[in-house]
Amino acid sequence: MSNKQSRRLFLTSATAALATPTLLRAQSIETPVDEIGAPQASSGVTRNASSFQYQQWQDHFDTLGVATVVADTTSRALHFWNADGSDYRVFATSVPRREDLTKRGYTKIVRKRIGPDWTPTASMIAEDPDLAYMPPGPGNPLGTHAMYLSWPAYLIHGTHDTRKIGRRSSSGCIGLYNEQIAVLFDLCPVGTQVRVI
Template sequence: MRLLAILVATLLLSAVPSDAQVYAPYDGYDDYGGYGYDEPYSPYLPPPIYEPRPRYRNLAPNRAPITRSTGSIVIVTGQHALYYTTPWGEQYVYPIAVGREGKQWYGTTRVVSKKEHPEWRPTSSMRQKNPKLPAVVKPGPNNPLGTRAIYLADGLLRIHGTNDPSSIGTNASSGCFRMYRQDVEELYEMVQPGTQVIVHR
């Protein structure tokens, strides 16, 4: 009789799910040096409706010659879009912010250098208009250049991240081209100095 009772109890226990195997969602992703998980500067998250790494093929305008060793970048200001064609012909398109009216530049240039976690140094004219601007803004969540900067040949224009992702898709900058953090970090890894950059209206 005791054996039967033990068997019945064993069957009942095995049929009832145990709460010990139910785990709450893990939310400890912000334990890495005070930053969010995969998010070195917390304000950089794109809107939830945005897919940060679109890989659209064959969308780049056919106005940019492809340099086989470096690829090419075409920026279409009116579309708020940056098209990158890799040296092997794969094409990417990214949404960007462009310069405000009167601050837009058009023409052909090239990438001269790249910088991870760049400092931002406001120009003298910017500081004259806004004396509260510091001489240098160090890397961090207040840096308007974000986590990556790609410098163009004229020395002042850049393709870079932003501390204001809501500006993407608008005319908002002083002439530079802003990108979502995930996008500029991806482009940064692919683009090399010497890459041709063509900016259209």
């Protein structure tokens, strides 16, 4: 093959690759596709991934109240609406690592704290006896901000371990990047209604 033919083949291949939809170029061996290239469900995927699904607050609540949050454990995304619906935001999250740790339903934010400390629950200690109380700081699993739900021991909080976002990695809580939980913390007053789906 001549240099001219090699260059032409390279340019044709590069142009075709750039024209391929981004979704298809992003597929990996871990994400099977059907005969038309649509992604199919895959079990055992451990990398950060989101199966984002758009949410409407009207599908979950009768009114917006003081503010509204829908935490979607399938999409690994948290949806926020302010009291009049003019501010809608979506945040990537970590979600519980197992189904038995996942609590779904209606709750609300009852307390907020900057620089939270952390005490492991009895079930966490049963799984890992080395766990112990942690004061606020870089090693604390609750990150920089925490919003406590009316369900005991369930929170929406930050994390210093950014690898957890987009994964099934928590012991029941919904986790956000520290930068994003700081934003959400300011947006959500105590009394914000929450639904975990």
